[in-house]
Amino acid sequence: MQQHPVRKEYGFLDYFIALLKWRKWLLINFFGVGIIAAVISLFLPKWYLSSSTLMPPQQDSGLLGLSRMISSIPMGGLGLDFLKGGDISYTYMAILQSRTVLDRLIDDFGLLDMYEFKENERDKARKAVKANLDFNLDKEGTITISVLDKDPQRAADMANALVSYLDSLNVILNVEKARNNRQFIENRFTENKLDLKKAEEGLKAFQEKYGAIALPAQAEAAIQGAAELQAQIIAEQVELGVKKKYLSASHEEVIQSQNKLNELQKRLSEMQYGVKSASTNGDAHKPDILPPLAEVPEMGLQYARLLRELEVQKTLYELLIQQYELAKIEEAKTIPTVQVLDRAIPAERKTKPKRSLIVIFAALSTTFVMILFLLLIERIRLLQAEDPDRHAKLARVLPGLKAPEDKA
Template sequence: MNIIEIWNTLWNKRKILIINFVILAILSITISLILPVWYKSTVVVLPPKSESSLPGIGVLGDLALGGILTPGNENQNRFLAILNSRRLLTDVIQKYDLMTVYDKELMVETIKALKGNMDVEIGEELQINISVLDKDPERVADMANYIVKRMDDINIELSTKRARENRIFMEERLFFMLDSLSTLENNLKKFMEENGIISFEDQIAVGVSTAGEIKLMLMQQESELNVASKMMDQDNPRVVQLKMELQELKKHYDQFFSEKGMEKLIPNLSNAPELGIELEKYKRQIEYFTKVLTYLGPQVEQYRAEELKEIPSIEILDHAVVPEKKSKPKRSIIVIVSTFLGTALAAFYLLASEKIKRMNTLKS
């Protein structure tokens, strides 16, 4: 069929099409008026900026721990998870008796219906838009605001719980490090007392200098005794005196390399390298524990503050308000689309019937 034939067919059937059009219009208007009216209310919230809860991370930079302790920004995913949680949805259902409102017998069916009436979107500025649909305009606004409140309450509860667990863990580590540091300091004190160490570097410097002076005196005394022995008899008082003085100098010199060593005022020089290495080990361990403590102390206080705080964790940019207009059904769209679509289908049916009739006539 060409365009002219189509037009002539439709023109001849115009009464049927007009009647069909009127009937469809009346039916679509009636149905659109029967459909329940739904209202939408929206809350716009801004998640807080991601802040590190690790104030001592700079301190641990020297300990090569900073890179693994840096937290990521997870606020949006966290809030979206809370919004979809059974816990929040159940609270909303129970508060507004939605099982009765939605005419559902099971909680799981009511949760599914509530999820279908909720819409969560991330805006261009990363704000979270939470929209709720309901047949009661007063209830839908109150429900949207309550959902945000419960989301905030649950987030604070989870955050404080995590802060409490972190605080307990950090306190245990803090007390362990304090005990370890105290034990290490006591061991260092005992080590220094046993080895006569007050200021190791200064004592060794004084000991080496004094030992050097005594060694020089020994060499001079030995030279003088050697000359005197050649010139005098061994029983000569001068030779005897020089021998006694030389023996006394050797005794003083040997004390620097003995266990007692100058009544412990100067460490044993023969063990000086080992003592120095051991002392450096103690110093490095104490320095390590001290750095860890300077990190753990602020951490514990930070988690204590987070555990006690109850301030809102989100910022509400726009509260939900009672909607002034319905959200659905879109009656005009329903009437227009259903009427014209029905009319088009009717026209197609008439054209198809006319073509079949002509084909049957030609065959006859």
């Protein structure tokens, strides 16, 4: 009866002892590979990192006089602050990563030749250049522009050039946006002047025909309130129109403005015709304080409407003329918009290659591979002694496989 060899279980200590036999080769491999890696790293090109830091963008506060005047009007500023941009930091990041900025950087510094690309390979050049650029926006809104290059002076120059490109493009975009805003408000202001003239002439003609009409104090208060509310509605319509020029109909800002406009129109309707109550089957009932304008006597009602229209146009005129002047000033502004906290300077030390990391990684990785290889050799040697049949089968699969013989 054939007996099968008894297999021995090997633990960590057995493998450790086996590796001790090869400690000389392991040490030679570790230090040899480390020295080779160190020598190779000496010939690798050096790269330098230069960075420029920008202050968090802030809304312009140079027009405080006009801003205070506008804020004193109930309906606010018709969205001019909205046009300056919500979070300008993200606008800056978008500009810095744009194709326009990349192409300008490539052309100004001759990066096509430096990266060895042809003119028809500009897209590849953009990707190569972009890989050496980094734009970081922190929680405080500070933007850091970093450039990696083989020449420390060129890296600093490129980082500062990116700041210049950002500022010039941002000025152009702001002026273009302000021009569109000014044209929009100008058109509405022109309409308002015609409407104001028409309202003045209408009220004058009515008074010349019927004479002065005295309205109850409550009716006059209702007219004044309705006029202010109508002016708010028109102002909100202007602001909504401005937002729709830059945002989609599904944008949150547009939806909020539309809801606000609907609510104002509802309030005006209630002021004119009374509030509908469910307890009266939908019939209008009188407000607690002011009567609906519809309840004013016919002649007085006509006069009230003319007076209200005049008040609306006068209030709107006060708002639009200030907004129009502010928009013209914004359009004419070409002052720098970017505040630089730290300009980029040439780096004194290289950023990469990090020779110590290269040497350590190369030495450890090759040593690890060699340990696996030596353990495999030891296992084959033990297999030859314990189970010659299995070793023979393995040798047939891997021709030339032969475990090293122990030297006497």
